[in-house]
Amino acid sequence: MLKEIEKSIRICNKCRLCKTAINPVPGEGNPDAEIVFIGEAPGETEDQTGRPFVGRAGRLLETLLAKIGYKREDVWIGNIIKHRPPQNRDPLPDEILACQPYLTEQLKILSPKIIVTLGRFALSYFYSDGKISRDRGNLLRTGRFNVFPVYHPAAALRSPQMYRDLESDILKIPGVLDSIKKGKINTSNLNLKKGKEDLDQELDGQQRLF
Ligand code: SF4
Numbered sequence: 001m002l003k004e005i006e007k008s009i010r011i012c013n014k015c016r017l018c019k020t021a022i023n024p025v026p027g028e029g030n031p032d033a034e035i036v037f038i039g040e041a042p043g044e045t046e047d048q049t050g051r052p053f054v055g056r057a058g059r060l061l062e063t064l065l066a067k068i069g070y071k072r073e074d075v076w077i078g079n080i081i082k083h084r085p086p087q088n089r090d091p092l093p094d095e096i097l098a099c100q101p102y103l104t105e106q107l108k109i110l111s112p113k114i115i116v117t118l119g120r121f122a123l124s125y126f127y128s129d130g131k132i133s134r135d136r137g138n139l140l141r142t143g144r145f146n147v148f149p150v151y152h153p154a155a156a157l158r159s160p161q162m163y164r165d166l167e168s169d170i171l172k173i174p175g176v177l178d179s180i181k182k183g184k185i186n187t188s189n190l191n192l193k194k195g196k197e198d199l200d201q202e203l204d205g206q207q208r209l210f
Pocket of ligand 1: 009012013014015016017018024081082083095098099
């Protein structure tokens with residue numbers, strides 16, 4: 001099923017981004033992963049290779065994963081947007097809307113125990129009222145997902161403080177995962193106004209791909 005979605009992404013022309021990108025980046029990893037990492041959109045190296053998080057930010061993510069005993073093959077890594085926006089600009093609302101069904105379907109199949117969002121943009125995709133500096137390192141329940149926001153590795157490469165924060169948040173993941181498995185979910189924010197489930201419902205009334 002993930003392969004079917006990948007095939008659809010490879011021929012997708014639902015938004016303008018496919019015209020300027022070199023390669024689509026559908027996402028990759030363990031289809032049975034308990035942990036899924038979601039970023040914003042492919043960058044330059046990802047666009048060139050068709051693989052997510054393979055540049056400097058990706059190497060940092062792999063280094064931090066190793067500290068909790070994971071290899072990148074153990075998790076699944078993807079982005080909200082599958083083609084690189086020109087000059088790494090923020091994706092536009094119509095591009096997000098067009099691309100959203102792919103991630104929705106991927107997450108349905110993957111059904112991860114925890115989604116680690118990388119950076120501000122990915123957090124706000126799952127939780128529209130999210131604030132990365134406030135919510136990072138805290139488990140949020142949005143819709144049907146357990147979301148654990150952390151800083152984007154690219155931001156951590158630019159700021160020693162963000163690097164330390166990212167590292168300490170990643171180190172929390174095994175404990176958070178264990179709590180989820182034992183049913184001891186401790187959501188830090190009880191005033192979630194709009195989670196991904198709401199977005200899915202909106203989408204049901206709009207457009208679906210599969
Ligand atoms: S970014 Fe998403 S919606 Fe736009 S062309 Fe690529 S796969 Fe299709």
